[in-house]
Amino acid sequence: MRQARAQRGRVALPVALGLATTLCAVGLAFLIARVLATLLGFAGGGWEDLGIAALLVLAMAGLGMAQEAAQNRAGEAARAKLRTALFARLMELGPDDKRGVGEKAALLVDRVEALDGFFARWLPAVALAILAPATIILVAAWADWVTALVLLVMGLLVPVGMAVTGIGAARESRRQMDVLGRLSGRFVDRLRGLSTLVQFNRAEDEARHLGQVAEEFRTRTMRVLRVAFLSTTVLELLAAGSIAYLAWRHGAHLGANHPDPVAAIFCILLVPAFFQPLRTFSQAYHEAMSARGAAADLAPLLEAPPAEGLLLESMPPRVTVAFTEVALRYEGNPRPALDRLTFAVSPGETLLLVGPSGSGKSSVLKLLMGFARPSSGRIALNGQDATRLKPAELRRLSAYVGQRAHLFQGTLRENIALARPDASAAEITRAAEAARVMSFARRLPQGLDTEVGEGGYGLSGGQRQRVALARAFLRDAPLILLDEPTTALDPGTEAEVMEAIARLCAGRTAIIATHSPQLRGLSARVLELGAGRMAVSHVE
Amino acid sequence: MWSDLFRVARLWRSRWPALVAGLAIAMVSALSGIALMTLAGKGVAAGVTGGGLIGIAALLWLRPFVLIRPATRWWERMASHDAAFRALADTRVWFFRRLAERRPGGIGMGGSGDLLGRLIADVDALDRFYLGAVVPAAGALAAVLAIAILLGAEPWLLVLMALPLLLALVLPLALAPAAARAATEAAARRGEMRAAAVDPLAGLEDTLAANAEPAAARRLAQADAAMMRAQRRLVGRGAMAGALGQTLTQLALLGGLAWGLWAGEAGAALAVLALFLGIAALEMLGLMPRAGAALATAGAGARRLFETTDTPPPVAEPTAPAAMPEGRDLRFEGVRFGWRAGMPPVLDGLDLTLRPAERLAILGPSGAGKSSIAALLMKFAAPQGGRITLGGADIATLAAPELRARIAYLAQDARLFDDSIANNLRIAAPGAPDAALWRALAKAGVGEFVRGLPEGLDTFCGEGGARFSGGEARRIALARALLPPADILILDEPTAGLDAEAARSFLVTLGTACEGRSLLLLTHELTGVEPLDRVLRLAGGRLLPAAG
Structure with a gap:
């Protein structure tokens, strides 16, 4: 994960774009709240608000596309660098390294690809999961301090729930990667000797065995996912709870001469915008966990000091x-x-x-x-x-x-x-x-x-x-x-x-x-x- | 693309109950989400309009749904992923079986690195078909229908809200073909990148010996960059689809509001409900257009899988195989055979008779076609002319597994697998007792060596027998060929990699090793100690009596 530090510069652009999207979403929520207040018979906005909202929607679409492109670039740069370093290392180790070709290829191709999510999605998501909700809490505090407080508490509960579920996922993910490596190694090995298996009429047995390995793969993956999905569920529970609470709070008060109906509706509408970056974070979180499993396999190779030794001064014409x-x-x-x-x-x-x-x-x-x-x-x-x-x-x-x-x-x-x-x-x-x-x-x-x-x-x-x-x-x-x-x-x-x-x-x-x-x-x-x-x- | 995806769906037929259950749960989950937002909307609207009881009831009902919605989401994810993984495991096994059937002689051009890429990456891409497209589509469809029913009382509201949502739902179908091209390209580039990584690793010693690491690294970097360019196009399409989805769902929401402004106070309650439903749709339909990319990736993966597996088998199995003959006479009658069209045939009018228990050697330089004789006998390939009979029956009419059970064959490239010695030997004779394994090892002259290993029969061989020297690995492979009780034994260069003395001592014992079996020894030289009945020379695609 040392690579993460070197990537900081590349992450700035997607984060800035993401933050701009959040600001647009806040503006959109405010405009919708004004229109809705009008509908409910309070002083609010009208058609011009709706027009600006439509423009914001278009701006968000553009920002979203730009953000994704920028993230992808960051992931590309990181993968290319890792793959080059890893290949050089495997060459340096030479035949002394007892890993099979299939296993090495899995490291070089699949494990490095598995790290893409870490660089392209996880790193920007981490920054946005802190910056975007914080911005929204500040805006909410201006509108209604109770809402800000509710969001703050919910926001703080998110990492707690994730930590509880994430630790288990990391442990499981590591074991699962081993099985994946074994499956891939076994497959290349058996495929290379396919004709040996066929001539002894054992291809069918091997196919069945491959099925068992795949079955083990499934069981292990499901074990990881059971926990991984729980943390998403925690997030959804918090989001649903927030909406329900705020709907109840503002719904109960709206009729009774609510002091500021626009602010009240605005607060409810902020909830989805508040949880969106957290949701992205949660999806990327599991990507980071599986990346960590992959990184654990790659790290010992990448962190080993490069081979030392002297260079030939000149090519000797004869050697004794x-x-x-x-x-x-x-x-x-x-x-x-x-x-x-x-x-x-x-x-x-x-x-x-x-x-x-x-x-x-x-x-x-x-x-x-x-x-x-x-x-x-x-x-x-x-x-x-x-x-x-x-x-x-x-x-x-x-x-x-x-x-x-x-x-x-x-x-x-x-x-x-x-x-x-x-x-x-x-x-x-x-x-x-x-x-x-x-x-x-x-x-x-x-x-x-x-x-x-x-x-x-x-x-x-x-x-x-x-x-x-x-x-x-x-x-x-x-x-x-x-x-x-x-x-x-x-x-x-x-x-x-x-x-x-x-x-x-x-x-x-x-x-x-x-x-x-x-x-x-x-x-x-x-x-x-x-x-x-x-x-x-x-x-x- | 569609036909490939339908074929995948048919391939998963036995898993349909689980897969359909996953869809049903996704719909339940989507409906509970709609219910949650409907109740919240009604609560707020009731509060505004002073709707008394309805509002209170809605807010009371809201509470359980706060729990039900996330719970059903979790259930949906677990059920759909489990079903998808089961289906995928089936696909892996199916792929392996097909390859065994279509490429019985091993993998040729295309490379195992690329094939591995196909199995892992393409099969894994198939889960996007179900998880990334079909499951969200089921949920989204349920949501759109529910919204249409809830707002159906006002036709204009229905048009303004449901139409953009419906568009978001069907958009993937429109976006998929273009994305499919991008995905095919990305998958092909990934395969090339893998090949560029595997090739120098498979020939590691040769790469290092030529100091070709920088060249190999350069080639890998180029392949990597090409793959990333292709991925970038795919990601760009996905991002565009995502932006479209967001825009459509948000426009639906704004459409609801516009209707509210137009309808005035009378429509206030319904407009509030529409707003909350719009928020719910944002989550469920906003990501739908991205399913187009998922469909495309899966379609491209399926295409490549089927391309590999749809090559016809080199030798068609007879539909009604004849009964295995009792006789053990083996005859080649005017056999003509070439590996590739447009190249001169390797065997041209070859005649050969191998009588029961006869020990026959075929001498010939490398590339003369000795191994082709074995490949034809094992039905890894079919002759283009003439016929081969066993006990009087044309082997084309015999079932390949039964035929192969009658022949024990030590190929030139016989492979030891990355498994224990015992398991490697038992490939030839499942369930053979240890004593039988030791006997075979002793016959191959490698018993002492294995006995000397700390883990004996449980020693792992490494990939391709890499743990042992060439000679040791060859002798273990030989022991494996000696193990099954076959009628005919084909040894293709059995002593390659053995030193002269070891080769001689093995060849002397060949008589006992055969134990009454017919022997076909394919070799480029004879030491003179082989207990042979007859020696033939292969030259110009025909067999001639060996001089001297």
Whole structure:
């Protein structure tokens, strides 16, 4: 809610417009009271009052529209700022953050959208809920002090009723957001594996289960609403009570030579205008409560200090990698992923990491990519401690191909250019050629300009892998990190890609995690990892 | 828009009693509000004209209504929201079922991020249809009718008051189509924004590895700005509708007064009543034109939901499925198949016979169409030519669930769900005892590993098996495929991600894993240890005997 303070300036305009609307409403009430007094046979106003009233009605319409537009702007600015900050933070946390994609998307999209009401409606409503009724009480005091007193008491009762009902709502809302997150996470998860569910004939069971989650969602939401609606009811009760009391008071006196009939009617007519900003406040109040639930999820992410670290002074043309007694432990896993690993790779050298799955091959690459930090030991790049660099800076040194290459929405060309956005078309084609992307892209309807969807629909795993390799070629970085680069390739393609990899690694520092015996054909040093420890290191 | 909304209403048929009850309560609540203001008006008027008893009675009756009106409002809100949420839960489940039916092979273009956006945002937008439009309209209709009856004695007063109110009531219908366009636009932009957020997150490692965070952030900011521009237009329309509603109801109130001025002293009492009714209408009808925006948002959401779910299923279920054949012979006869029109077919005149208990491998490079053979068998897709038979029966005539129950399939992209290992395994065999799970895990060579986990079978796998290494996750998925008692086992690259030694030790045990089932092994390479009866090579869309 720290964002709220920064928003104060933007809220001034909607509040001013809202206050102007209230003043119009007061004027309208006064004019109507004058006309009504005339109707009742007292000295009052006539057709000209009615005409001015009609003009006021039109003015209020204009003011209302302007206020809404101004509020929306305030909400937009706040959401855009939050979303940008949150996205940057999620990127900074990287793969270390164990939240699933669905959950992260829910944070980034739904939670931030849920905050819109807070900035667009709640903040102006708070100011107006104090300023507008206060103005009306002052006007009422001028007309009839008893009415002013009644309104004052009612006005003070409103926050009491809201506080009583609001506390419960806040507690409930927080739990409800968890369920919403779970529902959304579960849905993406199950949808991604829809075909797995279908093949085992379990889609129906899952649908039923999804129904149960939705049912839980309903129960929880109703629990929040039961309390939330009560506070609206309190407000309505107070409004109805005020009208009834004032109607009784002035109705009983009007006939008996009321001293000031216009003032009496005016007082009754002020009641709806008095409660209108409070009603808006009450509606926005629950928006603020649900926003608070969302904010509680976002705050720990947004308030964490940004990642620190040094920037690269210049791009070194060559990199020497040295691990000294490096250990890596993942939280909740008793077995270390890496245990006191020591090795060094010089420029021009290729190191093959081999070993059974789970022996920590990928972990070595993750450390060098800044996706994880060593629990102990030292990783040096050209003699400098690598952990002192900002992770993003560390990554600038390397071209990395992971086990599961992702294709982004866009063309094949865009997907390759990702590695170096300023690359020329010829460079991209050359990289695609080198990674043997062209051998299948040529057969696609639009070649490199073929659209590939999220998750790389339409391309096989091996084809995806080759696109990722093309990125590495284009990137032209001094350090090459490959994680099982040929695992999804058939032997023919693998041989071709192997040769490409050999060219990619030539003159650079390369570390390749692999199972494939074929890759051993590379002129490379082999480091065998076993259960997180280096076993043998020998040159072939 | 209307046809989509009517379809939504039909979708909710089983919830109609609750939904209609919500409407009835809304009407009761509106009428109690009218009663409250009528009594207050009569009280004031009676006080003025010295109406004695009537005035006193009105003021006495006023007191209970001060409580009844807020109480019925609360009841209305609870009942209508509860009914709406029930209907929404049904819609979610319906949507999931439809997708399972229409996209059995998984989601393609369009992206799961966008689909998630559809389910959550569009389904949630549907509640505006009921809560934001239908319920207030029911209350407003009751109020307008009550006002018309109360003031019906004076035709001119009726015209001046009831006409603007009626206009406010029907205005949403006129405003909805334009708002619907704005809402469609806003919803589409929101989907794009979500896709722009999900894409770099789904490919997080690749985004980071390319230092593409700034580019991704820029793309998200652009999508965000586009969404907000669309939302601004929608909000603008809503604000205009709101202003119109306020103006119309206030004009009705002023109209009542004008009638009073015209009628003179004789109409005083009725004019006071009209004023109080006008105040009541202000609350009930003032917000009605905004219902147009609610209708529009709901209509746009419904359109997108139906667009996703109305694509025909890739393989039509036979209307009268043939009985499952006893035989286990599997035959492909001249099968031709391509994933997309305009692209060369992947399979072209493919013939294949798999005899009971035979162990057959199909060798071929990635992209050669090995997975297509499995997709056709699972009825995720239908061949464009030729036929596939099981035990002599064309599988096109068989019910897909029964067919799938006969085949255990380890897909290349078999997914582990964010659930416990045990629950992931039981997807293949609901209710299987722990012992069976352990046996399957042991067969897949991952028993020791799972036993070593502190929480054993209850360990959570993470989204897509993210908690485990690629090899471990693959073997758990393998164990799942080995679990059901199917006749035919299809393994698509079962050892991808496993190191050579682990792959070899698994493949050696393949014979026992099959336990007399027919095996179709789809792979790009053989290690030579597989206990196979026959090896075929897939090239140019046909199968050839493997050389050597």
